[in-house]
Amino acid sequence: MTAQGVFISFEGIDGSGKSTQARLLAEHLRGLGHQIVLTREPGGSPGAEEIRRLVLEGDPNRWSAETEILLFTAARRDHLERTITPALEAGKTVICDRFADSTRMYQGLSRGDLRAVVDKLHALMIKQEPDLTILIDMDPGTGLSRALSRGTGEERFESFGESLQQKMRQGFLDLAAEFNERFTTIDGNREIDVVASAVQQIVAERFP
Template sequence: MFISLEGIDGSGKSTQARMLADHLEAQGRTVLRTREPGGSPGAEAIRALLVEGDPGRWSPMTELLLYNAARRDNLERRIEPALARGEWVVTDRWTDSTRVYQSTRGGDRATVDALQDLVIGREPDLTLVIDMDPQAALARGLARPGQEDRFEQLGLTFQETVRTGYAALARDFPDRVRLIDGDGTAEEVAARVRAALP
């Protein structure tokens, strides 16, 4: 099964992706845990271009193409081979992030979807969106060490818009996308994530 975890920056989705992969492994499943942008060596190189630096570094179209290049490399080199071996794949973000973030930044949702169909052609079997108050998530995201704060620099209004975008995706794809309450301890949220598994 191919599972993606999504959410605004600082929502805890990376922690939940790790905890879900650990839970599945404890059940005896073989799990590939990955992230995006990133996952494969080529995609990790592209990641640095996308998540570091000035928020206005790329136009929406350039940003969209970079995300798709990274995603395609990870899909070819790691995700498809893992699924072919019968492994579970848990990814920290997938195309839904692009649908929400790049559309919010002035991109065109129809273009995002067209590129997804043409270049990637693979949706997760299940997408779990960790839904949380944008102000609390932004404070958490900005407090993290490191330089990967390009989107946090866009501020609270941007994060609120992204949250609204994820809620819309849950309405657009009700068979695949589930909103998970992100309030509470990491273990409390992890229990809600596990409860959403088929």
């Protein structure tokens, strides 16, 4: 039988560089001969990508926080069924740009005290946590400037402004303390290659 794969997620505020670091880690591990599935949330499967367009584009007040929680959970369930679980069962390493921790923050914390709702839905419908979560910690102002400069058309959450990013940064740090056995926090205010080396070292130490 094939050994169960490894599930690594990247978290952080918008513009923190987590997407870049997820890609660089995937390239590094592929170079070492590992089978890698690089994916993202919301998205990562055909159905989830359709939901991604609903939640990341359009007016900031398009959805209530409660509706967003349901949409993100639906996307995550499809992603899990069609991408993540099959890859892990095949012994592959899954590297995911955001997972449930982002919903705990952006919907559970930022727009009301809905963390308990997020956790209940997660326990009911998802029942999966990463083996390792790498938090790329970034100055909120710098991260927001980076995120807005991308011009992808998916800036719905960035449009809430720097105050949300500040709240999210502290929320992610608190989450890292809450789940300290799963989380590792890295200073993302450094050069990309320096951050990438730190990520590689953490992964090598955690999964020798």
